[in-house]
Amino acid sequence: MTGISAKSARTMAKSNAFYAQSGGVTAVINASAAGVIETARANRSRIGRVFAGRNGIIGALTEDLIDTNREPARAIAALMHTPAGAFGSCRYKLEGLDENRAQYERLIDVFRAHDIGYFFYNGGNDSADTCLKVSQIAGMLGYPLTAVHVPKTVDNDLAVTDNCPGFGSVAKYVATSMREAAFDVASMARTSTKVFVLEVMGRHAGWITAAVGLADDAATPVPLVLLFPEIAFDEAKFLRIVDERTNRFGYCCIGVSEGLKNAEGHLMAEAGTTDAFGHAQLGGVGPRIAKLVKDRLDYKYHWAVADYLQRAARHLASKTDLDQSYAVGKAAVEMALAGHNAVMPSIVRVSDKPYRWKIGVAQLADVANKEKMLPRNFITPDGYGITDRARAYLVPLIRGESPPPYRDGLPQYVRLKNVAVTQRLAAKFTI
Amino acid sequence: MTGISAKSARTMAKSNAFYAQSGGVTAVINASAAGVIETARANRSRIGRVFAGRNGIIGALTEDLIDTNREPARAIAALMHTPAGAFGSCRYKLEGLDENRAQYERLIDVFRAHDIGYFFYNGGNDSADTCLKVSQIAGMLGYPLTAVHVPKTVDNDLAVTDNCPGFGSVAKYVATSMREAAFDVASMARTSTKVFVLEVMGRHAGWITAAVGLADDAATPVPLVLLFPEIAFDEAKFLRIVDERTNRFGYCCIGVSEGLKNAEGHLMAEAGTTDAFGHAQLGGVGPRIAKLVKDRLDYKYHWAVADYLQRAARHLASKTDLDQSYAVGKAAVEMALAGHNAVMPSIVRVSDKPYRWKIGVAQLADVANKEKMLPRNFITPDGYGITDRARAYLVPLIRGESPPPYRDGLPQYVRLKNVAVTQRLAAKFTI
Numbered sequence: 001m002t003g004i005s006a007k008s009a010r011t012m013a014k015s016n017a018f019y020a021q022s023g024g025v026t027a028v029i030n031a032s033a034a035g036v037i038e039t040a041r042a043n044r045s046r047i048g049r050v051f052a053g054r055n056g057i058i059g060a061l062t063e064d065l066i067d068t069n070r071e072p073a074r075a076i077a078a079l080m081h082t083p084a085g086a087f088g089s090c091r092y093k094l095e096g097l098d099e100n101r102a103q104y105e106r107l108i109d110v111f112r113a114h115d116i117g118y119f120f121y122n123g124g125n126d127s128a129d130t131c132l133k134v135s136q137i138a139g140m141l142g143y144p145l146t147a148v149h150v151p152k153t154v155d156n157d158l159a160v161t162d163n164c165p166g167f168g169s170v171a172k173y174v175a176t177s178m179r180e181a182a183f184d185v186a187s188m189a190r191t192s193t194k195v196f197v198l199e200v201m202g203r204h205a206g207w208i209t210a211a212v213g214l215a216d217d218a219a220t221p222v223p224l225v226l227l228f229p230e231i232a233f234d235e236a237k238f239l240r241i242v243d244e245r246t247n248r249f250g251y252c253c254i255g256v257s258e259g260l261k262n263a264e265g266h267l268m269a270e271a272g273t274t275d276a277f278g279h280a281q282l283g284g285v286g287p288r289i290a291k292l293v294k295d296r297l298d299y300k301y302h303w304a305v306a307d308y309l310q311r312a313a314r315h316l317a318s319k320t321d322l323d324q325s326y327a328v329g330k331a332a333v334e335m336a337l338a339g340h341n342a343v344m345p346s347i348v349r350v351s352d353k354p355y356r357w358k359i360g361v362a363q364l365a366d367v368a369n370k371e372k373m374l375p376r377n378f379i380t381p382d383g384y385g386i387t388d389r390a391r392a393y394l395v396p397l398i399r400g401e402s403p404p405p406y407r408d409g410l411p412q413y414v415r416l417k418n419v420a421v422t423q424r425l426a427a428k429f430t431i
Numbered sequence: 432m433t434g435i436s437a438k439s440a441r442t443m444a445k446s447n448a449f450y451a452q453s454g455g456v457t458a459v460i461n462a463s464a465a466g467v468i469e470t471a472r473a474n475r476s477r478i479g480r481v482f483a484g485r486n487g488i489i490g491a492l493t494e495d496l497i498d499t500n501r502e503p504a505r506a507i508a509a510l511m512h513t514p515a516g517a518f519g520s521c522r523y524k525l526e527g528l529d530e531n532r533a534q535y536e537r538l539i540d541v542f543r544a545h546d547i548g549y550f551f552y553n554g555g556n557d558s559a560d561t562c563l564k565v566s567q568i569a570g571m572l573g574y575p576l577t578a579v580h581v582p583k584t585v586d587n588d589l590a591v592t593d594n595c596p597g598f599g600s601v602a603k604y605v606a607t608s609m610r611e612a613a614f615d616v617a618s619m620a621r622t623s624t625k626v627f628v629l630e631v632m633g634r635h636a637g638w639i640t641a642a643v644g645l646a647d648d649a650a651t652p653v654p655l656v657l658l659f660p661e662i663a664f665d666e667a668k669f670l671r672i673v674d675e676r677t678n679r680f681g682y683c684c685i686g687v688s689e690g691l692k693n694a695e696g697h698l699m700a701e702a703g704t705t706d707a708f709g710h711a712q713l714g715g716v717g718p719r720i721a722k723l724v725k726d727r728l729d730y731k732y733h734w735a736v737a738d739y740l741q742r743a744a745r746h747l748a749s750k751t752d753l754d755q756s757y758a759v760g761k762a763a764v765e766m767a768l769a770g771h772n773a774v775m776p777s778i779v780r781v782s783d784k785p786y787r788w789k790i791g792v793a794q795l796a797d798v799a800n801k802e803k804m805l806p807r808n809f810i811t812p813d814g815y816g817i818t819d820r821a822r823a824y825l826v827p828l829i830r831g832e833s834p835p836p837y838r839d840g841l842p843q844y845v846r847l848k849n850v851a852v853t854q855r856l857a858a859k860f861t862i
Contacts, residue, residue: 025618027611055621083611085618092622172840180458180514180743183844187456187516190486191523196739219838220846287715307735308627312611315747318840398840407650409603409749409829413614415651 014046015117017333018060019068020053021089021152022123022130026166027173027314028325029122029152030079030086035329036120036150037068037076046337051114051421055088057121057130061103061429063110065421078414080326081404083314086416092431094130097137104137106429111138111145113424118146118336122329124153124164128344129368135342148332149344149364152325154311156207159370160362161346165328166311168321168397171211173313174200174255175398177306178215182222182253185302189251195242195293196253197303199286201310203259206230206374208310211394212255213386223249224385227289229259230374231383233268239296241384246299254293260285315411319400324357331359355396445477446548448764449491450499451484452520452583453554453561457597458604458745459756460553460583461510461517466760467551467581468499468507477768482545482852486519488552488561492534492860494541496852509845511757512835514745517847523862525561528568535568537860542569542576544855549577549767553760555584555595559775560799566773579763580775580795583756585742587638590801591793592777596759597742599752599828602642604744605631605686606829608737609646613653613684616733620682626673626724627684628734630717632741634690637661637805639741642825643686644817654680655816658720660690661805662814664699670727672815677730685724691716746842750831755788762790786827 019036021029033052040047052066053059059066066087068076079086094103111119121131131149138145151158156167178198185196202208206228216222223245227233245252260268269285290303324347331345342364350356378390386394404411450467452460464483471478483497484490490497497518499507510517525534542550552562562580569576582589587598609629616627633639637659647653654676658664676683691699700716721734755778762776773795781787809821817825835842 021618025615058621082614084614088618088621090622091619175841176746177740177744179841179844180745181739183513183515184456184739184743187452187519188522190489190519191521193739198740214841217839217841220844284715284718287718302738303736304738304740305734305736306740307733308612308615308624309608309629309735309737309740312615313608314611315607320840395839400840401834401837403832403834406832408648408826409751409831410606410610410645410648413610413651 013117014048016048016115017050017118017120018053018111018116019050019120020056020060020122021085021087022056022121022127023089023091024154024311025083025085025089026152026154026311027083027169027317028166028322030082030084031322031325032122032150032152032165032329033086034076034079035326036333039330039333043333043337047118047333048115051116052087054418054420056090056092057094058090058092058431060107060110061431063113063423063425063429065114066418067421070419071416075414075416080322081314082413083312086414087418093126094133097133104133105141107134108138108141108143109425112143114421117144120148120150120332122150122152124155124158125369125371128158128364132342132364132368135364146336146341148336148340149367150328150332151344151346154208155202155205157205157371157373159367159372162349162357163347163397165321165325167207168318169313169316170201170208170310171214171394172318172398173310173316174198174208174212174306175214176316178212178253178255179220179222181304182215185251185253192300193302194246194251194299195290195301197256197286197290197301198254199256199258199284199303199305202229202257204229204371206257209255209257210374210378210386210390211398213390214394214398223252225252225254226384226386227254227256227260228374228379228383229257229261231379232263233260234263235292239293242293243297254289256285256289258285314404314413317402318398319402320397322402327359335361352392352396355399444548445479447479447546448481448549448551449484449542449547450481450551451487451491451553452516452518453487453552453558454520454522455585455742456516456520457583457585457742458514458600458748459597459753461513461515462753462756463553463581463583463596463760464517465507465510466757467764470761470764474764474768478549478764479546482547483518485849485851487521487523488525489521489523489862490519491538491541492862494544494854494856494860496545497849498852501850502847506845506847511753512745512833513844514743517845518849524557525564528564535564536572538565539569539572539574540856543574545852548575551579551581551763553581553583555586555589556800556802559589559795563773563795563799566795577767577772579767579771580798581759581763582775582777585639586633586636588636588802588804590798590803593780593788594778594828596752596756598638599749600744600747601632601639601741602645602825603749603829604741604747605629605639605643605737606645607747609643609684609686610651610653612735613646616682616684623731624733625677625682625730626721626732628687628717628721628732629685630687630689630715630734630736633660633688635660635802637688640686640688641805641809641817641821642829644821645825645829654683656683656685657815657817658685658687658691659805659810659814660688660692661807662810663694664691665694666723670724673724674728685720687716687720689716745835745844748833749829750833751828753833758790766792783823783827786830
C-alpha cells in the first residue's frame, strides 16, 4: 500500500472506483449500476477496476468489496432489465462527522487499501448527505477522492433534479394497476364490489399517490379519490365524496398513501387501537380506509397493498425512467473524470411537449438532506385529485416500455457472481 | 312477437345470440367475448345479432340487453387486450329450477321476445350449472335454444377441462410479482426486510398458490414457503421452516392463499378476534402471517395483498391464456352451429413438451357444480412447495406475452358503447 498516499493529482492518475447502492431499491437502480460500470470500462486508461460494496456502504466499512471486473459484459448489460440491487443495498445511515468520525476514517482506510479514487454512491437524500461527508473527510485527511452521488429514489423527493430515477417506473406501475383494477370493479359493481382501495408508497411526499391519478384520463375516466400525505385526513368530507362518486358512477376507486395523516399529524397506519380502524400492528392504511367505507357507507369493498411489488416491477418499467437511470450512472463517471467533485448528475427538464431532458450538474450541498415536496398546485383544490399541471409533469416520466426478456413465461433477471475482492486490511470493522 | 314460437328447427333457421359474463372477471375474459362475437359475425347467415347481458345474467332477467352490432370491428378486436368484463358481470346465482322456476321462465320470455336461439354463458362452476338449467327449462317449455357454456375462472377449478381461461394470466402475474419482490428482499435483507409475504387468490383450491412457486427455478432460486388452502396451517412447523430458510438464505418469501385454514378447518382470515392475529374484519391472511413471523421470530417483514391487481393485470397476460380464451369463445359458437347443446368447449392437453393443446367438447352435466382440486402430488411432501409434476403442468400455461397497446405510458383499454336494445316486454322483472 505504500505509494498510494503519494499520489497528488488523482484526476490525472489511474485509480479504482467504488460503487454502492443505498436505501430502498427500485426497478431500475441496476441500470444506473450498468451506466457506472460500462462507462468506467470505456475509460480504462483512467479508471482501473470498479469495486461494488456488498450490501451498500456496509461493504466498504467491512471491506467486503465485490470485483465487478469478474462479470462479463453481457451480465452488466443484463442489469438494464433486472430490478432491485444487484450488489445488495442497505438501510444504514452514517452518523455525522462529529458523532462518528471513525466510520468515515475507516472508509478512507478501505479506499486507500484498494487504491480507490472514485466514490459513486447511488441513493436518495441520506446518501447524498453521506456522499458529501465522505468527500469532506477525504479532503480533511488529504486523501484524493472524487465523490459523485447517483440519484435514486421511488419517493421522487430529491432536490434540484426535476425527477428521480426509480420514480417513473413506480408511477407507471401504480397508474396501470389502478386502471386495471378500476376496469375490474366497474364490471362487478352492479352486484359486488363498489369501492376499491389501493395503498401505495411514499410516506412523506405524495408523488406516488399523484401518479395513481393518471389512471383516470379523458379516454378512460375513472371515479378516483386520492388521499395524499400532504392533506390531513378529513373523515366526514372523505366519506361524503366517496358516497357521492359511488352513487353517481356506480363505483369508486381510492388511492391512499401509506403516509396518510390525521388532523393531529399522526400517521393513520399507526393510529393505534384507540380509533375506529382496528388493530394498528397489522399495518396498512389501505385496509383501514376500506373498512371505514364499509362501516359508515356499507359498500362492499376490496383493497390491495402493492408494497414491494410496485418498486420491484421491472416487467412494467418506464422506458424514460430506465434511460434516465442509465444516464445518471454514465454521467456520474463522466463528471468524475472531468474533475467534478461532491456533485450529483441531475435531470433537467427542457420542455414538456415534446418532453425533452438533459443531464445537469447539481452541487451535493444543494441536494443533501433536502426534501422536495409535491407542490400544492399539483393537487386539486378539494384535496382529492391531481391537476393538469401534475399531469404535464408526470406523464412524460412514465412514457415508454422496455420489457425484460422472458423465458417460460417469466422475466429472466440476472444474478451476478459477486466475487469478493481479497481483503487487505488487518483491522476488522463491526457494524 | 308472433311467429317466433312457430320456429321448429332452430339450428337451420337464423336467430340471435345472447352472451353474458358471469362471476369474477379476469384479464382475458373479453378475449372470449371477442371469440364469440367475431365468430358469430363470420356466420351471419345463421346468427343474426349478438346481444350481451348488461351485468351478466341480470341483463337477461331485466331485459337490459346490449346490442354488440353497434360496436365496430376494431372495438371488438380491442377486447383482446382489455381486462375485466366489457359488458359487466355479476355475482347472482339463479336458484334451482324447483325453487325459482319463474326466473328461468322469465329468461325464456326475454329470449323469445328478442328471437334469441343461442345462449353463450361465460363463467365458472355456478354458471355452468345455470347454463345447463337454462338448457333444460328451454326444453321443458318447448323453446328451441342452444346453450353453450364458455369456461372462465382464475380459480382453475372447472372439471373436465385441463385448465381454465383466466388462470394462466393470474399465474403469470403472481409468479412474476413474487420473483420481482424476492429480488428486492434479497438485496435489502442484510439490514432490513428478511421475510416477505404475498397473499394470493384461490379460496378453495391452491392452483394460484402453486403458481407462486414458479418464481423459484433453477436459474434464479428463491427461498419460498407456500401456504396452500389444501394443507391445514401448522404454526410450529411453519415457523420452523421460515426460520430455517431465513437463516440459511438470509431471507424468505412466503406465498399464502386467501383460503388458508387452520387445523379445525376455519379460514385463518376469519379466525376472529380470539386468536393471536388481530382484528378479523380487516381481512387479509397475508398481514396476519407476516405479523406472526414478526411476533415469534422477530424478523423484519413486509407484506403485499395483490387482490384485484392479480386478476385484472392484462398488461402481463399469458399469451397461451389469451389464445385459449379466444379459442373457447370461437369454439362455443362453432359447437352451437354444429348442433351441440348443453356443452362446454374444454381445453385438452395433447402434450407437455412441446406443449400442445386442442379444443374438446365437454358435456355440461359433467362440469356443472364440480370442483377440480389441486392434486396432492403437485405439492411437495412437506406441504410447502410444488413438485416437478406441478411445474410441468403450470409452465405452459403462463408462457408467452401479448402486451396491450400503450399511450402516454399507460395501457389503452377499450370501453364499448354498450347501446341498449329497445325493450319489448311489458312485464318488468326486479332483481
